[in-house]
Amino acid sequence: MKQVIYNLLLTVLLPFLLFGCSRNDTNTKASADAEGSGAATEAKAPYYPGLIQEYESLLVQDPKNLAAIIALGNAYYDSGQWEQAVGVYERALALDPRNADVRSDRGTAYRNMGLPDKAIAEYRATLKYEPGHQGARYHLGVVYAYDKKDYAEAIHVWEDLLRIAPNHPQSESMRSCIVTFRKVVKKDDEK
Template sequence: MDPKDYIKKQRFYLYVVAALIIGFLGGAIFAVYRLPQVNEPSTASRQQEAAEAIASMEKAVQQKPDDGHAWVELGHAYFDTGQAPKAIQAYTKALELLPGDLNVMTDLGVMYHQDNQHQKAIDLFDQVLKSNPKHEQARFNKGVVLLTGLNDRKGALAEWKTLVQHHPMAAAPSGKMVGDLIDQLEKEEGK
């Protein structure tokens, strides 16, 4: 047998083994991505869980109407499920029982914005910032409302620049750095 034939056969077998391995891995990866995720709850089951949690919280505030923290939790549940008018009611009641809670005031401001009551949102954020000029969420959300609710780009930029002075690593909920948002807005202004 010629040594050149041996090398050709050896290379042939390596190619066959490599092709089998690649085919196996490709099939395994395809199967994993094609199989339904058993542990992942469906949208319907998540909605059902949220509805049950809200019903439980509504019952809690009926049983203890003077529990400000229960009203906050109910407001958060409405917030998380996009029910702005109900969240506004729950947060308003919470603030009657827990006056001056800056975080609840900020969440209420966000809900006013979602309910297209932009000036009420700004007024609330201003109250929070008067008490604590470094309140990160209030400052960020005021910029959001100025930009998206009132179309005041310069006002939004000013708020976010102040935010970055106090909190250089401030980030949007998406994870994007506020400094990057400022740069993007300034570039758009320059066009």
């Protein structure tokens, strides 16, 4: 009986705790780069040793438990294990291909793995399913700006985001970058 209650808590309550905060805007290399530091930040979500093993063992019992799959992917993501996170998110997307949060997190994991084209594709897929997804739009601009050096596209993406979310947590940073990138684009156009 204790095991049943324990599994219920893992599958029902813990994902709510894990999903309560969006990792996309706070604790990734993308956010650090967009802030201009260029250094990756440590994951701010708490990482509990053994959590990954708990989810893996739960999935042995119920391999299609979507909440547990996503939570496992998030645990890998939060601990900086990008390749493992991508693999687990793939399992989640096989069950729920329209899950915008999983797609966006997978995009950020790709970016942190040094795969900007895959990140862009994932953010675009996220926006296809959820056009107002702020995290995907923000990080799409980050990839264009800092990985692809496509400042015109970064400006376009961030201006769209600022239209739908003028008070986005990164709005000041985006506005500052837009001003700077416009100067760069203008100089490139003058050449």
